[in-house]
Amino acid sequence: MNLSCFDGKVITSKDNPSVKLFGKLMTSKKTRMQYRMFPLEGVRLVFDALKSNAPVRRIFITESALEKNREKLEEFDCSEIDFTCISDELGDRISGTDKTQGIFAQCSFTERSEELGNLKKHGRYAVLYQLQDPGNAGMIIRTADALGLDGVIFSESCDIYNPKVIRSTMGSIFRIPVFHDIPVDDIFLAMNNAEIDTYAAVVDSRAQDIKNTDFNNGGGIFIGNEGNGLPTEISEKCTYKITIKMSGNTDSLNAAMATGIMMWELMKFE
The missing domain is CATH 3.30.1330.30 (Ribosomal protein L30/S12)
Known part of the structure; x- marks a missing residue:
């Protein structure tokens, strides 16, 4: 040059x-x-x-x-x-x-909305719905890249091009497919077409323990807002509900930490 x-x-x-x-x-x-x-x-x-x-x-x-x-x-x-x-x-x-x-x-911008119709069959994706914290968003993208997920999808969430998000990704924003501003109904349709089961991450003792969840056929894990979690109408649309069973002295985790644990479990079966 x-x-x-x-x-x-x-x-x-x-x-x-x-x-x-x-x-x-x-x-x-x-x-x-x-x-x-x-x-x-x-x-x-x-x-x-x-x-x-x-x-x-x-x-x-x-x-x-x-x-x-x-x-x-x-x-x-x-x-x-x-x-x-x-x-x-x-x-x-x-x-x-x-x-x-x-x-x-x-x-x-990297425009990926058209690619949503061609998700990897039985792929492994994290879907962030109404996630608001830029630091959490960037950390999740970075962790997804490190673990080898097929992509991260944002719906009604924070601006992925916020400088705080970009810095938190440490360059992973360029190495893993990241879809942004995708209507949630389009995500469910794309997952269905790619034969990907959907999993709602919830705080519910009745939900399936993620450690006992079989991800051999991939999966799309839906994670909700930091304070309110997934709305009922979204979790009810998912194929399964999963949770992180905790035995310590706390009943909740930071959104990025919880998502990281779930992505780790998702990729164990790859």
């Missing part, structure tokens, strides 16, 4: 139109939806996106970061990416972290 475009061209003003757009993408879901783009920050996230051939459209890099990462950037064919060199001071201003690494990017 030719980086000569940086020579002598350093943006210092926060009022530069491209910089202003990046700032809005960092803070506004409305802007992200309007432009169908989301922001990345940090060496690991940006290079994970490049390694995964994600649709990166623009890279901002500070003078200091360019000096450190020039050789690494030149390993990639990024002829379709707009590169903008910014001052170190401007990098500090647009950063969403306490200590910036000086490299940022804008990436287009």
Whole structure:
């Protein structure tokens, strides 16, 4: 990749139109939806996106970061990416972290809604319904990637392109299929077409203990809102109800932790 475009061209003003757009993408879901783009920050996230051939459209890099990462950037064919060199001071201003690494990017949404009709037969999926916490969402995506799930599906949940979600995934957002803003009825239809049994994760002593659940034919596990769980109308639509039987001194788990346990059990039979 030719980086000569940086020579002598350093943006210092926060009022530069491209910089202003990046700032809005960092803070506004409305802007992200309007432009169908989301922001990345940090060496690991940006290079994970490049390694995964994600649709990166623009890279901002500070003078200091360019000096450190020039050789690494030149390993990639990024002829379709707009590169903008910014001052170190401007990098500090647009950063969403306490200590910036000086490299940022804008990436287009990965549109997967059409792929929902082609879920893997007897596949293994986590379905997050009305999940609201960005940290939980990002951790679940990262855990699903680590365990080898076929995908994560979001319905009526938080914005998966929120910078907090993206940071929490540690790059897994680029390595595992993630479906977002999918109507729940479409999910049940796709699961049925792919011959995937659906499992409602509930807090109910009458539900089947997940440790005794047979996932040999895959499954789609539905996880609900952090405070309220799955609505009755959703859990009743699922093939089975499952729960984590607890014998300690607590009766509930963090949503990301509970989902991680369930995904582990789901993948034991793969």
